[in-house]
Amino acid sequence: MSQSTLPQPKPEIGRPRRRIVGEQKVTGTATYAAEYAPENLLHGYVVNAKITKGRITGIEERAAREVEGVVEIMHHLRRPKMGYFDMQYSDIDAPPGSPFRVFYDANVQFNEQPIALVLADTFEAARYAASLIEVSYEEDPFDVDLHKNLDKARKPKEGIDSILKPMPPDDYGDFDRAFGEAAATYEGEVYHRSQHHNPLEMHATTTVYEGKGKVTVYDKTQGTTNSQMYVSSALGLKMSDVRVIAPFVGGGFGSGLRPQYQVLLSVMAALYLKRNVRVQLDREQMYTFGHRPETLQRVRFGASADGKLTAVSHEAYAETSRFEDYHETVVNHAGVLYPVENVHLDYQLVPLDRFTPLDMRAPGGLTGVLAVETAMDQLADRLQMDPLEFRLKNYAERDQSTGKPFSSKELRACYSQAAERFGWDQRKPTGQHPRRGNRLVGHGMASGIWDAIMLPAKATARLTTEGKLLIQCALNDCGQGAYTVMSQIAADELGLPFEDVTFEYADSKLDASPVQGGSFTTGVVGSAVKAACFALKDKIFHLAQILDGFPLGDALLPDVTFTGGEIVLHADPSVRIPFTEIIAFNKGKALEVSKTNIPNPIKLKRYTRNSHAASFVEVEVDAQLGVVYLTRAVTAVAAGRIMNTQTARSQILGGMVWGISMALREETLLDHNMGKFMNTNLAEYHVPVHADIGELDVIFVEEKDDIVNELGVKGLGEIGTISMAPAIANAIFNATGKVVTQFPFKLGDL
Amino acid sequence: MNNFHYERVTDVDTAVAAATGAGNSYLGGGTNLIDLWKYDLAHPEKLVDLNGIDELKEVTELPDGGLRLGALVTNNKTAYHPTVQERYPLLSRTILAGATPQIRNAATNGGNLLQRTRCYYFYDAASPCNKRVPGSGCPAREGHNRLHAILGHSEACIATMPSDMCVALAALEATVRVRGPQGERHIPFADFHRLPGEKPELDNTLGEDELILSIDLPARGFADHHTYLKLRDRHSYAFAVVSVALGYELDGEGKITTARIALGGVAHKPWRVPAAEELLVGQAPSEDQFARAADALLEGASGFKHNTFKIDLAHRAIIRAGAMAHDPSCQRPGAKPSL
């Protein structure tokens, strides 16, 4: 009998499944970092500096100490011992430089720098006492203005982060000549201010003091392993004395990729006072650390009369702090998206007296593609070509910037499927759509590209004594659905129903995991889970082979199927060995395998590995008042295998909203005279509301990729955001003839 | 947020007596006061909670054909009150253009009149601000001033009054009825809020310890021809960048007999210029006529780095509002701007 006649359970992978923790999240039963309530908990409230640069010369704490319930006030003069070397503060995601050290000394390096911590019996007492602390400073002159300091721009220092965020390749071809000879050219700028992540859950850490210098840390983080390493090395603790747990994270968007200051303060205070301590930031304090960097870009694109892109110059100037060289991959995308032969790229940093920027959803890609894809539409307009036709004419069959083939690339299918769903054939040239009442109508499209990154990761798979499956990894999840997808991968690998798989996660005592970011979690950790499950399967099979009576004869692994908690022999499907029988044979003991999945760098390096997307949007723009309405948008995504169609769709929808926000809503306003951000709350920092969003539609294009990883998965966390913002800008141009150069595009900008 | 005394009162006289004295504050819905407190900008010693005063929670007909809106009626109850919807749809629309349902369910009519400006610098305890600390300076002049005034501002202050509701109340010529230790008085709405001048710390002319009892609407509600046009930085849940409350009445020949135009988001108080409204009387509503009125209304306007666009925008908004008012039924209520 052949295998095909065996009853095959519907595979888990590719199925829509609700997040296994979804119900807990929406019913309020999920416990977040600030909600753990150990006995005798002390509450910490942070005092932030009110100058931008200088030194603390005095901290008057008398009035604060008189507030009932106040237990201690900590700052640079009252704290436990801290590490001396920069290395000790360098977390996994740290850029080159000298990481900020909270409470290290009297120096103030940026406005709102945390400088003291009030610890009290209640949060309210701590916060009130904090307002009574008077700090005196010696102030130094400072500069936070990007535009005024462009002459100080310089190349970023390179560090290990350049592996994931490559610097621009050297120039190739002859840009100046090609641009000079181009039949159509476009020169323009794209500028956006800083933006903050604004996850709904604010950063918080609850530290349980376990005695003898040991701590259990409930942290808001995107990487329990990263927090554990950071805390232990900064405070000189043994890794094994620090356990970080973070099962629920109320949104991250990158804000938790680096351990933030509240985690160190919470642990520091717990060690200092030998007590349980919670430090929770308030919404305003969420604007006191990393953010998407303010960036100014200049593009010069040239094309031949028949619509071939011949010259690309893309230059970017981004803010960074004076102490770290945060950088992003901003200018590399045009050379990958389009087969252009003459390319000049430059990416420079302008160090300013601000905190170091931090990866924020689609870092670099969102910024850079915005400039590339709006420039493409300007060129198309000058060539009197349809923007989609122009892109198809310049479709890259291989990555021109490196000469490598793509591991897979279904962008063409993204274009055609989204165009059809949208009705792109109805598009008219700029300014020629019929009006709807007072409103001009515009259609716009843009491409998106993001990296498919691969890293090593480790996971453990255990066949429990009940014959069920337990998967373990320190990975934690901000809400995308990783726990669910990992369980789906494991279920398919061992042929178990989804319900028989348990996933233990978000605890640093489990197998180390990379941070959850870069859209690589499913590919990276998923591959480790798959590898661990495969190894477990192998182990189970080996025991099955030597069961009493040798029921499998001389069958090998390919000759059996794992299904429904049993091993079934293809040659005789009446031979079925339940996992429980294997456990019994193993003297009732569970079977366990840990596996590190190490990608093959030589194989990967031969290919350019990207996910792609295309967005098509319609806007209406009030002709007299300049109000922009996004009416509808379609995004098609090619990102390899789609593991869970429900969580995948949610990722892309969220990404599209993020793109709307980039195009039309969010920015943090920095006051250059005071050196501080001003709209630091959710009433004044505008993210989209329902009325801003219009109808959104998502298409997943089929894409098979045997290169990127064992699962053929490219990740979905960022790709959905990237093409939306330029598509909206292009639609505004199509409606009004106005080139959008500053984002977000707001009332009064028409 | 400091420790404080809390007193819940059930009648007006006790409330006034309880609040008399420095450091005491009335509490309505708390949607503004509590925020200010947490931001370390307000430090009440005693809180007199008005929510137990039933007589201030009513909407009642007045003998002159007007309507009395109790100070403790919530913004949402007011907006959805059948009489308000029928006779003062301008007010209803205007309230619903503000904040969110959750905030409007808590916010009271009295509190709405007294909400403080949304100037970023006012809200930041560490910034100088003449409104908060007289004489300390005004960083908004050189800083981020998109939300700020283009009319009636002073050297000392360029903040705006943020309320939507008050823009409609100005257009409707409401009266604010208040009671203090010295007794009861009635303040015409045009005199309630003030321009900053040299005393930006004073938002309005309410005396210390005075309690708002009600907002009294006159009979004329412009139910046939009115609009509230709110232009903002997102389609819901954002304060006005520019807003226009506009109403007029027509005679048998389609000529305007009375017109009202009030602007929000442009000054330290809802901006009205009666002479501009007079220009419309006797005219058939038309784009040109509203443009003339807009010219008069915006005379003397001057902007700053980030808000000069509001002068032109306000002009266009007035013209559009004039057209919208002609047929209020075409306006979509709710989240989207009523365009």
Ligand SMILES: Cc1cc2nc3c(=O)[nH]c(=O)nc-3n(C[C@H](O)[C@H](O)[C@H](O)COP(=O)(O)OP(=O)(O)OC[C@H]3O[C@@H](n4cnc5c(N)ncnc54)[C@H](O)[C@@H]3O)c2cc1C
């Ligand atoms: C995030 C957010 C968004 C918002 N968006 C908008 C918007 O788009 N448009 C808009 O118009 N508004 C908006 N608001 C403001 C909202 O309308 C006001 O906060 C609300 O109307 C205030 O009413 P309250 O009853 O809560 O006042 P409270 O906070 O209770 O009081 C405000 C002040 O009035 C005093 N007070 C209250 N009642 C009386 C009384 N009867 N007599 C004398 N003094 C009194 C208090 O002592 C206090 O000083 C927003 C508010 C928030 C928080």
